[in-house]
Amino acid sequence: GENVEQHPSTLSVQEGDSAVIKCTYSDSASNYFPWYKQELGKRPQLIIDIRSNVGEKKDQRIAVTLNKTAKHFSLHITETQPEDSAVYFCAANGDSSYKLIFGSGTRLLVRP
Amino acid sequence: GAGVSQSPSNKVTEKGKDVELRCDPISGHTALYWYRQRLGQGLEFLIYFQGNSAPDKSGLPSDRFSAERTGESVSTLTIQRTQQEDSAVYLCASSEGQGFSYEQYFGPGTRLTVT
Numbered sequence: 001g002e003n004v005e006q007h008p009s010t011l012s013v014q015e016g017d018s019a020v021i022k023c024t025y026s027d028s029a030s031n032y033f034p035w036y037k038q039e040l041g042k043r044p045q046l047i048i049d050i051r052s053n054v055g056e057k058k059d060q061r062i063a064v065t066l067n068k069t070a071k072h073f074s075l076h077i078t079e080t081q082p083e084d085s086a087v088y089f090c091a092a093n094g095d096s097s098y099k100l101i102f103g104s105g106t107r108l109l110v111r112p
Numbered sequence: 113g114a115g116v117s118q119s120p121s122n123k124v125t126e127k128g129k130d131v132e133l134r135c136d137p138i139s140g141h142t143a144l145y146w147y148r149q150r151l152g153q154g155l156e157f158l159i160y161f162q163g164n165s166a167p168d169k170s171g172l173p174s175d176r177f178s179a180e181r182t183g184e185s186v187s188t189l190t191i192q193r194t195q196q197e198d199s200a201v202y203l204c205a206s207s208e209g210q211g212f213s214y215e216q217y218f219g220p221g222t223r224l225t226v227t
Contacts, residue, residue, distance in 0.1 A: 006154075032212045043116075043203065043218040044155065051212075089154050098143065098210050099168070102154035 002027040002094030006103025014111050019080050021106045023090035024072040030092040033066060033073045034100065039086045047088075048075070080110045114138070116219035118204050124225045125194055133189045133222045137206030142184050145205040145216060148173075155203065161187060162210045194226045 003026040013019050025033075034049035050057045050064045050073065057064050061080075066073040073092075077084055087107050091100040117136045125131050137144050146158040157171040161181040172178070176195075181187040191198055201221040207214040 004154075034212070043220050045218070046215050049212070091155075093212065097212070098160055098162070099157050099171075100155075101157070104154045105152070 002101040004092050004101050004103045006090050010107045012109045013080050019077045021075045023103050025092040027094040029095035032093040034091050035075050036089045037086045082110050082112050085110045116206050116217050118219040118222050122223045130192045133202050135187045135204030141206035143207040144187050146189050147203045149201045196226050199226045
């Protein structure tokens with residue numbers, strides 16, 4: 001089955017700097033890769049996703065890149081703000097049309 | 113409109129007791145998921161319901177875990193003879209349909225503590 005590894009487990013950046021979180025997956029059948037943000041004590045929320053037919057997707061300060069050959073994908077946050085502080089989870093779907101396998105999460109702290 | 117709701121928000125139970133967790137999905141959402149989130153970990157898939165199809169129970173960790181859903185409404189997750197390793201946040205999510213074209217909307221979770 002699919003296995004998703006996420007790094008780093010914690011990341012501290014200065015406000016205004018960029019943050020990059022990386023994930024690798026094992027199942028070459030995966031074709032859907034979402035990223036979720038979970039603020040402390042709150043529910044996870046989808047922030048961006050990418051499908052395997054594209055290599056990059058951007059939404060304002062957030063971008064995701066996908067390298068299918070290497071089986072890794074990354075979340076990039078530019079011009080970080082304190083409100084970006086949260087735990088971020090990546091996920092991949094393996095050969096499923098509905099089931100997601102999640103990474104273990106990255107705790108991002110943006111220092112004012 | 114109303115989002116996904118879950119009850120109770122917190123549950124403390126003694127080892128060996130049974131617990132029942134409830135999820136009210138967004139009205140009209142045919143797909144419903146249960147996940148477990150242990151402290152400092154990612155979300156672990158437990159079970160998936162889609163309309164009247166047979167549920168995908170492949171993520172249930174043991175036969176102590178079961179879940180039901182009536183039609184396209186409320187779902188309950190039952191854990192029998194709870195163990196300390198069952199302590200976690202149990203999250204429910206719903207979506208309009210099957211497939212990743214439909215976003216999963218999460219509930220606030222039930223924090224289960226087994227003493």
